[in-house]
Structure formats: structure tokens, C-alpha cells
Amino acid sequence: MGSSPSKVLPRAMKVMVAGHFGVGKTTMVSSISEISLLRTEETLTDAGLGIDDLAGVEQKRTTTVAMDFGRITISEDLVLYLFGTPGQERFSFLWDDLVLGAIGAVVLADTRRLKESFPCVDFFEARTTPFMVAVNCFADGKTYTPQDVQLALNLDPEVPVMLCDARDRLSVKAVLITLLQHVIQRQRQ
Numbered sequence: 001m002g003s004s005p006s007k008v009l010p011r012a013m014k015v016m017v018a019g020h021f022g023v024g025k026t027t028m029v030s031s032i033s034e035i036s037l038l039r040t041e042e043t044l045t046d047a048g049l050g051i052d053d054l055a056g057v058e059q060k061r062t063t064t065v066a067m068d069f070g071r072i073t074i075s076e077d078l079v080l081y082l083f084g085t086p087g088q089e090r091f092s093f094l095w096d097d098l099v100l101g102a103i104g105a106v107v108l109a110d111t112r113r114l115k116e117s118f119p120c121v122d123f124f125e126a127r128t129t130p131f132m133v134a135v136n137c138f139a140d141g142k143t144y145t146p147q148d149v150q151l152a153l154n155l156d157p158e159v160p161v162m163l164c165d166a167r168d169r170l171s172v173k174a175v176l177i178t179l180l181q182h183v184i185q186r187q188r189q
Helices: 025-032 093-098 111-126 146-152 169-188
Strands: 011-019 041-043 062-064 068-075 078-084 102-109 131-136 161-164
Touching (some): 011 111, 102 169, 111 146, 131 169, 146 161
């Protein structure tokens, strides 16, 4: 009997996509995922009035309440599982479980509300989880250089910062490649 070549299963790696409320995490995961996105979106209701800050995202009608889940094949032997986090502080307890087993994270930021990125950055720094900052460029937001954002968020110089469009597959792909390169670089140190 001849032996057939055995198919090698790809290595699966977990990546978090985190950020504050309304920054575009669901959009980012959705734009790159090769599978239908698993969403845990719910409609914003009057119960969230005074709790959810809609400043800058007044048109937002839904919110992630647990996570988003997507998948992207990077190469024949590497698959990324993407976990988008909920953005409101009241759901932040979920982050502790979502970060387990993650090789790294993308902190999605919005220059219209950059100060809201500090808790996300602090979360990953406290856990020594490799992360990068991807600035989702909104038409009505000010444009800053990655260096300006790095200074504003008081990031270590080794933390990558790049501008992106969470709606654009190629832009998100570039973000994920940058994160993987950063993770590899950190492992070599």
C-alpha cells in the first residue's frame, strides 16, 4: 500500500482586537475574516443612557456585549483566530478570559478620543502581552503621525503604531502582519 502525503494541520494562534467603545473593532475583524463573523451585538437601549458615552459616535446603534470572532489564514501553516473585545468598561471583565492564550493584541485607537485608549494599553502592558496600536482613521478625525500617537499614549518605542482603515481588508492585513512581526521580534529578545 502506498502512503498518501499527510496533511499538516495549520498552527492556530489567537489575536485580540481591543479598543474603546465605537472605535471599529467589529468592523476590523469583519473586514478581514474569511468566515462569517460571529457577533454578539445588541441594540443600544435607554438602559445604557448615562453609562455608554456616545460622544463622537452618536450614530452608533449596536454594541458588542461579549466578543466578535473571525478567522484569517496567513499561510498554509498559520491561521489567526481574531477575538474582538467589547469596548465599554462595564464589559471589561471579559477581557481577562479573552486574553488567555493570545499571542498578541491590536489596540485600535481613534484620534477623536485618543485618551480612551489608555486603559487598553495599560491592560496589555500589565500582562506583558505584545501589542501594537492601529489608529483607525475617521474622516472627521484629526490626522496625526504614528510618532505623535506614540508620544501621546506614552508608549515604549518598541511598540508599533500605524494608521489604518478598519474597513479596508488590505489595511487590516498590514496591521496583522505588523503585529506578527512585533510578536516574533519580542520572542527573539
